[in-house]
Amino acid sequence: MSDRPVAVLTGASRGIGEAIALRLAEEGWNLTLISRSIDKASALLESLSRPEDHLLLAADVSLFSEAERCVSESMKRFGRLDALINNAGITKDNLLIRMSEEEWSSVLSVNLQGAFNFVRHALPVMVRQRRGRIVNIGSIVGLMGGVGQINYSASKAGLVGLTKSLAREYGSKGITANLVAPGFIETAMTDVLSEERKKEYLSGIPLRRFGTPEDIAGVVSFLLSPEASYVTGDVINVSGGLYM
Numbered sequence: 480m481s482d483r484p485v486a487v488l489t490g491a492s493r494g495i496g497e498a499i500a501l502r503l504a505e506e507g508w509n510l511t512l513i514s515r516s517i518d519k520a521s522a523l524l525e526s527l528s529r530p531e532d533h534l535l536l537a538a539d540v541s542l543f544s545e546a547e548r549c550v551s552e553s554m555k556r557f558g559r560l561d562a563l564i565n566n567a568g569i570t571k572d573n574l575l576i577r578m579s580e581e582e583w584s585s586v587l588s589v590n591l592q593g594a595f596n597f598v599r600h601a602l603p604v605m606v607r608q609r610r611g612r613i614v615n616i617g618s619i620v621g622l623m624g625g626v627g628q629i630n631y632s633a634s635k636a637g638l639v640g641l642t643k644s645l646a647r648e649y650g651s652k653g654i655t656a657n658l659v660a661p662g663f664i665e666t667a668m669t670d671v672l673s674e675e676r677k678k679e680y681l682s683g684i685p686l687r688r689f690g691t692p693e694d695i696a697g698v699v700s701f702l703l704s705p706e707a708s709y710v711t712g713d714v715i716n717v718s719g720g721l722y723m
């Protein structure tokens with residue numbers, strides 16, 4: 480069994496997931512990195528200080544059986560599971576009047592069903608260990624809504640309910656569950672927005688800058704640390720004040 484703590488992290492290949500991986504590896508975690516494609520994530524793996532300490536798995540988080548395989552392979556390799564970070568997420572923005580069923584269901588499948596799939600398989604291990612930390616990456620849009628984001632905001636609001644229910648069901652087993660709600664973070668996901676839309680967002684941010692993936696990684700690191708052992712069922716906005 481690994482003598483270092485082990486975290487399963489989804490959507491690890493880039494953006495916020497990449498920053499979380501770099502931060503946790505630096506802090507001495509062994510990581511099971513879940514990515515849709517091995518190619519993209521293997522560059523990240525090689526950039527971690529001790530690549531041999533981590534496991535990289537290709538999987539689509541929206542598939543229940545894939546989540547089961549990932550948790551099982553992670554357990555086979557490390558023999559313990561201390562934290563799960565559900566970070567994988569997609570957007571398919573459209574106004575409701577034009578939104579297709581596929582745009583709705585694919586976003587719900589990855590963002591909400593994906594988190595359920597991993598929690599469902601990680602939880603029994605954590606209950607057996609009588610310890611575990613679960614961090615879901617939501618969005619302030621899940622709290623305040625967003626134009627053209629009916630699917631995305633519903634998925635992220637769903638994650639709030641999932642997180643709070645988990646905290647209530649498994650607090651007595653030594654397991655915490657929290658949600659980090661990023662505001663506007665500079666990644667590939669927000670790169671596609673028009674300059675006009677970006678300007679609009681910026682004017683609403685009291686700290687007058689967009690967030691970085693590292694801003695999110697720092698809060699995730701805190702939630703996995705001993706200092707956060709009494710924090711559960713909480714939603715932490717990391718938005719520079721865009722939502723408060």
Ligand SMILES: NC(=O)c1ccc[n+]([C@@H]2O[C@H](COP(=O)([O-])OP(=O)(O)OC[C@H]3O[C@@H](n4cnc5c(N)ncnc54)[C@H](O)[C@@H]3O)[C@@H](O)[C@H]2O)c1
Pocket residue numbers: 489490491492493494495496513514515516538539540541566567568569589616617618619660661662663664665666667668669
């Ligand atoms: N960037 C922002 O401003 C912002 C704001 C609020 C919330 N978020 C959330 O933060 C998380 C990370 O976003 P990001 O900005 O780094 O985006 P990103 O697009 O750069 O990264 C998303 C990651 O999820 C992975 N992924 C997507 N679908 C997957 C699937 N089916 N199976 C496995 N992996 C899959 C991608 O491969 C990628 O690694 C997401 O949940 C996103 O909703 C981002």
